[in-house]
Amino acid sequence: MRFTRIVFFGVVQGVGFRPTAYRVAKAMGLKGYVRNNGSNVEVVVDGNAQEYVEAFRKALPPLARIEDVKFEKIDEEAVRKALGRSGNIDFGIVHSRSGARDSPIPPDTAMCEPCRMEILDKRNRRFGFPFTNCTDCGARFSVIRDVPYDRKNTSMDVFKLCPVCQSEYRNPEDRRFHAQTISCPSDGPRYRLYDGNGKKVRTEEPMADAARRLDAGEMGVLKGWGGMHIACRLEECGRLREWYKRPAKPFAVMFRDLGTVKEYASVDDFAKKMLTSPQRPIVLLPRKAKCPEMLSPGLGNVGCYLPYSGLHHILFSMMSAGALIMTSANPAGEPMLLENGEAFSLGLDFCLLHDRGIVNRVDDSVLIPFRGRKFFIRKSRGWVPDGISVPYNCRVLSMGAERNVTSAISRDGKLYATQYVGNTTRYNVGLFQRHATGYLMRLLGVDSVAEVVVDLHPQYATRKLGFEMASEFKVGVRQVQHHWAHAASLMLDNELGPDEWIICISVDGAGYGPDGTVWGGEVLLAGYSGYERVGTLEDFPLIGGDAAVRDPPRLVLALLEQAGVDWRSWPLHGLIGGQNVGVLRKVSKTSARTSSLGRVLDALSCYLGFGTARTYDGEPAMRLERFLELGKASHRFELDEPKYYDKRKARIVKITPLFRQLHEAALRMELDERARADLGRSFVECLMRQLTDIAIDRAEEEGIRRIGLSGGVSYNLPINEMVIRRVQESGLEPILHGRIPNGDGGISSGQNAIAGMARIR
Numbered sequence: 001m002r003f004t005r006i007v008f009f010g011v012v013q014g015v016g017f018r019p020t021a022y023r024v025a026k027a028m029g030l031k032g033y034v035r036n037n038g039s040n041v042e043v044v045v046d047g048n049a050q051e052y053v054e055a056f057r058k059a060l061p062p063l064a065r066i067e068d069v070k071f072e073k074i075d076e077e078a079v080r081k082a083l084g085r086s087g088n089i090d091f092g093i094v095h096s097r098s099g100a101r102d103s104p105i106p107p108d109t110a111m112c113e114p115c116r117m118e119i120l121d122k123r124n125r126r127f128g129f130p131f132t133n134c135t136d137c138g139a140r141f142s143v144i145r146d147v148p149y150d151r152k153n154t155s156m157d158v159f160k161l162c163p164v165c166q167s168e169y170r171n172p173e174d175r176r177f178h179a180q181t182i183s184c185p186s187d188g189p190r191y192r193l194y195d196g197n198g199k200k201v202r203t204e205e206p207m208a209d210a211a212r213r214l215d216a217g218e219m220g221v222l223k224g225w226g227g228m229h230i231a232c233r234l235e236e237c238g239r240l241r242e243w244y245k246r247p248a249k250p251f252a253v254m255f256r257d258l259g260t261v262k263e264y265a266s267v268d269d270f271a272k273k274m275l276t277s278p279q280r281p282i283v284l285l286p287r288k289a290k291c292p293e294m295l296s297p298g299l300g301n302v303g304c305y306l307p308y309s310g311l312h313h314i315l316f317s318m319m320s321a322g323a324l325i326m327t328s329a330n331p332a333g334e335p336m337l338l339e340n341g342e343a344f345s346l347g348l349d350f351c352l353l354h355d356r357g358i359v360n361r362v363d364d365s366v367l368i369p370f371r372g373r374k375f376f377i378r379k380s381r382g383w384v385p386d387g388i389s390v391p392y393n394c395r396v397l398s399m400g401a402e403r404n405v406t407s408a409i410s411r412d413g414k415l416y417a418t419q420y421v422g423n424t425t426r427y428n429v430g431l432f433q434r435h436a437t438g439y440l441m442r443l444l445g446v447d448s449v450a451e452v453v454v455d456l457h458p459q460y461a462t463r464k465l466g467f468e469m470a471s472e473f474k475v476g477v478r479q480v481q482h483h484w485a486h487a488a489s490l491m492l493d494n495e496l497g498p499d500e501w502i503i504c505i506s507v508d509g510a511g512y513g514p515d516g517t518v519w520g521g522e523v524l525l526a527g528y529s530g531y532e533r534v535g536t537l538e539d540f541p542l543i544g545g546d547a548a549v550r551d552p553p554r555l556v557l558a559l560l561e562q563a564g565v566d567w568r569s570w571p572l573h574g575l576i577g578g579q580n581v582g583v584l585r586k587v588s589k590t591s592a593r594t595s596s597l598g599r600v601l602d603a604l605s606c607y608l609g610f611g612t613a614r615t616y617d618g619e620p621a622m623r624l625e626r627f628l629e630l631g632k633a634s635h636r637f638e639l640d641e642p643k644y645y646d647k648r649k650a651r652i653v654k655i656t657p658l659f660r661q662l663h664e665a666a667l668r669m670e671l672d673e674r675a676r677a678d679l680g681r682s683f684v685e686c687l688m689r690q691l692t693d694i695a696i697d698r699a700e701e702e703g704i705r706r707i708g709l710s711g712g713v714s715y716n717l718p719i720n721e722m723v724i725r726r727v728q729e730s731g732l733e734p735i736l737h738g739r740i741p742n743g744d745g746g747i748s749s750g751q752n753a754i755a756g757m758a759r760i761r
């Protein structure tokens, strides 16, 4: 007999690949075997291999993705050896072996429809069993310790399969054939209910009991796949805010079904596709009148998502409430909780916990739909550890910046980012980053890298960790400027090759500049091999450094003073009062200076009374967004053409005269909400027009066609519209994010691309 070995690369593990391979071979009457190599899947057949692959592609399971197929001849002896058989050769599934690991393991995937039907069907043996899954769905990344993806390498290893599950597992006709993490009510994990103090509640039906408590207004902890949530009805939002000490940070809401989401938020076709996708992200959608303001105070949108685990479906089937606030359970700034014991320390009304270990913490993903694209605020559950293709093969580790951190690792033409890590000013978050990075490297079989990339900021914990890891690997460290990394992440996102250049409007809250000032309103001429600062905002002092970031009225004071305006003429000057302006003036002389657009938007928002306090990252600028949407650019601010700056040749957008004109206009007007919205819109249009024009001029000079928008400010949808319109009017092509986060979650990808592309040459 003549045999061909077919090797499939791509997302081929834990997605029902082997059972499908088996069924197709059986249907075609072929002999041979299928084997998981820990990196790829090999199928050996004795017939026409091309025909087999064609038939296989038609039967491809939903989560599988074939990226490459290789063929080679193999002799009968080797087939017999693999099958461990001397007589008749049939078609078999042979044991996994751990080979080179070039294939990612699958991400956590929302419960599929057939599984959901089973748990809601009283006659099914999995009725009400929240851990139900099959080859098409379930927790993966969050429960896998190592590759190859077999049960013994997951946190399901302690649950021994019962005879019925075993027969499903062995039956090629079954949906659970070789599904590694299956279980049932008689052999699987289970939920238990505890009161707020950690005392076990005597109940036969912990989930039904929890559902009753939620309906009655209790707040509880729900342990899920890759972490824990705090859950309560929308009506309890005020109490939750008080308890959590989060006066304004938006809470995400999980809705019973799509119909219920539509009562609270506007859902278009693309949003619907995102909401119901197997990744089930939190999608920020325009709120409707029924949506309580308190869920996302001052914002025009609300985070919505649909049930993705068995527990979610079961709870909603038992509750009368059609919506729950579901927010990550973590003490302020700390990583999300994983251990059952930690849940009790929160002191909520109840805890619904299970006895399956969480191997990997993975937060819910969050995205904003924009013109059919995904702006990822957080790319985590559902996407991690999927890689994206890069044109370089070397192994590079990159560490990100400070907030919304991810690390990223490249190998063999792919770039993998870790799950969302968080704000690394916290020690425990730093530990989590080390753990998550080490885990991803192990999963990918990467034990050393060619170099490590860090941010320029001397104080970042990610930088320190990067240097530590570089010395462990005995390799060099590359330092990459923050806004250049944003630009490179945008180029990679748009699949631009190693020699391409763009003009990037790289705008955010803060990033360390090579001149020691805080950058954030930058127009860069950028490629992977270098960048030039083409334009920027006029800088102004951050009075008291970080204190000014936390206290928006200080930003207003700094700009008013710089504009030579008496601060007491600001209608809201009382917000500054109580503080000693004389002292602040003195402090401002020695304070760090910034060209950050994020801070200018904070100041504008505060000046107009939209966002006068900052209780979470980016709050004032985010509160401004709704008014930018509402307002009309009815005021004409006069601003000179941005002049060339003597020293660095960067063109400066003058903020001071703009702020002075804003103030003068405000004093002349009756400042109702409408008028303030118009002023805000006019201000931002003027500023963005200048930044964009600098980009357009330079693009035309250089013969560059693409102008990009990246950085945290690029989540602001009206600002996207302004830039896109201006760029298109000039006949150039705007480029935006869609796969890599716009904000600092994308920094590690940009850093990685800069180092990786340099190594192609």
Ligand SMILES: [Zn+2]
Residues within 6 Å of the ligand: 111, 112, 113, 114, 115, 133, 134, 135, 136, 137, 138
């Ligand atoms: Zn399923």
Ligand SMILES: [Zn+2]
Residues within 6 Å of the ligand: 161, 162, 163, 164, 165, 166, 183, 184, 185, 186, 187, 188
């Ligand atoms: Zn069982």
